[in-house]
Amino acid sequence: MNIHSKAPLNGIKVLDLSRVLAGPYCTMTLSDLGAEIIKVEIPGRGDDTRGFPPYVNGVSSYFMSVNRGKKSLTLNLKTSEAREILYNLTKQVDVVVENFRPGVTNRLGIDYQKLQEINPNIIYCSISSFGQTGPYAQWPGYDLVIQGMGGLMGITGEPGRSPVRVGVAVTDINAGMYAVIAILTALHVRETTGKGQYIDLSMLDASISWLTYVAGNYFATGNVQPRMGSAHPSIVPYQSFKTGDNRFILIASGNDRLFRLLCQGMVLEKLPDDPLYKTNSDRVENREKLIELLQIEFMKKPRDDWLETLRAIGFPCAPVYTVDEIFQDQQVLHRKMKVPMTHPTAGEITQIGIPMKFSETPCILTTPPPNLGEHTDEILRDFLGYSDDQILKLREKDAI
Numbered sequence: 495m496n497i498h499s500k501a502p503l504n505g506i507k508v509l510d511l512s513r514v515l516a517g518p519y520c521t522m523t524l525s526d527l528g529a530e531i532i533k534v535e536i537p538g539r540g541d542d543t544r545g546f547p548p549y550v551n552g553v554s555s556y557f558m559s560v561n562r563g564k565k566s567l568t569l570n571l572k573t574s575e576a577r578e579i580l581y582n583l584t585k586q587v588d589v590v591v592e593n594f595r596p597g598v599t600n601r602l603g604i605d606y607q608k609l610q611e612i613n614p615n616i617i618y619c620s621i622s623s624f625g626q627t628g629p630y631a632q633w634p635g636y637d638l639v640i641q642g643m644g645g646l647m648g649i650t651g652e653p654g655r656s657p658v659r660v661g662v663a664v665t666d667i668n669a670g671m672y673a674v675i676a677i678l679t680a681l682h683v684r685e686t687t688g689k690g691q692y693i694d695l696s697m698l699d700a701s702i703s704w705l706t707y708v709a710g711n712y713f714a715t716g717n718v719q720p721r722m723g724s725a726h727p728s729i730v731p732y733q734s735f736k737t738g739d740n741r742f743i744l745i746a747s748g749n750d751r752l753f754r755l756l757c758q759g760m761v762l763e764k765l766p767d768d769p770l771y772k773t774n775s776d777r778v779e780n781r782e783k784l785i786e787l788l789q790i791e792f793m794k795k796p797r798d799d800w801l802e803t804l805r806a807i808g809f810p811c812a813p814v815y816t817v818d819e820i821f822q823d824q825q826v827l828h829r830k831m832k833v834p835m836t837h838p839t840a841g842e843i844t845q846i847g848i849p850m851k852f853s854e855t856p857c858i859l860t861t862p863p864p865n866l867g868e869h870t871d872e873i874l875r876d877f878l879g880y881s882d883d884q885i886l887k888l889r890e891k892d893a894i
Contacts, residue, residue, distance in 0.1 A: 501528020502855040506681065509583055510534065510564065511592040511604070513541040515637070515663055516621045516697065518560040519670030521591055524677065525563030526848045526857045532583065532873060533561065533864065537568040537894060540866040550840040558837065558863040562845060565861075565869035568894050571602050575893035580604060582878050584612045589677055593621040596631045606692045615690040617680040619673050625696030635697065637663035644701025649708060651721040658721075668704065669697040725785075730777035731756070734814055735789055739796035742814035745788075750774060752809060759804045760791050837862040870894050 506529040510521040518533075518541070525531045535541055546556040569576040584590070590609060592599055599605040599620075606618040620626060623635025641647045641659055651658035676693045684690055702709075708719050711727070719727055724744070726732040731753070734742045747753045750773060754766040765771055765787075770780045777784055792800065797813055804811045813819070821832045821844075831847040840862075848857040874880040874894070888894045 500855060501858050502852060503528040504855075506530070506589065507587040508532070508589040508591060509580070509587045511590065511594070511599075512621065513593070514543055515560060515666035516669040516673070517591050517593040518543075519667050520619070520621070520673040520677070521564065522560050522562060523670070523674045524589075525860065527850070528855075528858065529589075531564040532587070532869075532877075533564040533566050534569050534571075534580065535566055535866060537570050537867065537892065540566070540568070544866060550837075550843060553837065553840040553863075553865075558840065558843060559846070561863040562835065563860045564864055565873060566864035566867055567870050567873045568867035570893050571604060573891060573893040575888055575891055577603055579874065579878065579888075579893070581609075581612050583873075584609045584616065586877060587613070588615075588617060588681065590616060590618045591621070591673065591677075592619070595634065596620075596622055596626045610690070610692075613690070615684060615688070617677060617684065617690045617693070619677055619680075619693040619695060621669050621673055621695045621697070623697050625699060626694045630698075637665045637697075640665040640697045640701050644698050645705050645708070646701060649719050649721060652723045653721055655721070665697050665701045669695055669700045672700045672703075725781075728778065729774060730781050731785060731788055733785070735792040737792050737797040737800055738794055741797040743792065743797050743800050744812045744814060746810040746812075748810070753777070755807060755809045756804070759807050759809055760788070762791065833859060835859065835862045838868075839865055867894070 503524060506524070508521055508524055508529050508531045510517065510531050510533045512518055512521065513535075521529075521531050521533070533541075539545075541557060541561070543557040543560075544554050546554050548555050550558070569579060571577055571580065590606075592604075606616075606620070609616055609618060622631070623640060624630040624633055638659060641664070642657070644665060646660055646664065647657040650660060673693070673695050676695060680691050680693060712718060722733075724734040729748060731745050731747045734744050737743050745756065747756050750766070753771070753774070757763055757765045769776065771777050771784055795803075801811060801813060815823070820826055826832060829847070829851075831849070833845050833847045835843050835845050837843045843862065845859065848859070850857055871885055874885050874888075875882075880888075885894070
């Protein structure tokens, strides 16, 4: 039985030439949606993240976090024999994903123009730091670089202190998500026109697109938003507060009614009628006085006591979870966002679940993250019809 048969992207085949995070996150998501992924890796070394600690029985936890549901094929694309294998695979797949620096695929002879000649219907997605065109196209870039240049770091951090990187490589993941959206769109277009196409996806572009109302404010007023920690520039109080047990609670007082409700829960009933705090505009203007006053009150009880009190009256609040707390939360567990898998080398591992829940075509976790080259023989034999002797000769030539 085809394990993908009921999944949304059943029948779609993807050739994954990417590594590290943006591309692998994209192709893992496509796998979760039911696509068949062939991950091409360098013989003997593989995806860079295979060397990133910590390890579980010698297997990188970083690599395993974004590479489930894929088959690993090792190809030395500097050899003509390996390129021939890739060309043969191109005839059978729907999508190619790569995140080399612009120009590398041309030098290797695996660029869109070459593969499009082999398969005119191919959808080819290139993910890069700055895009395939423009004065910065050849610049090297990592998530940290893009967080800085894309604006996220400039608005993240405490007032008067240094900019702070978002704690996960968010610009990589953002680009990977946009790549999924673009690929799904291109597949839909192909259904209508019969034509594949090229997708040029820039991490910088993707990061800037997330600025939304921050950019809108600048376009409207010319004002540059300062770093405000967890606070909101237009809503008060809407931020984190330290509590009596040195943990943090998030308070989302999105309108005047909710502010009155908050004051009720904190036994500060007179505060909403104070002219300094009566409306949200008043509270924004007198932010510092109000935040100081509320912070004193929040230090009088532990975080979970405040949560119980405020949730009981319907006020929107939340804990600032540490990672261990996330994966013990009853809602997270109920939504199956923590799932077990068995890896052939690492043994029992845990994966983040799939956030997309479909009623008719559910996503599925298929296979664990692959060992390096685990499926090389299988792909060559079953996809392309290579004999055992041919595979042996490819190994002797260091092509696989």
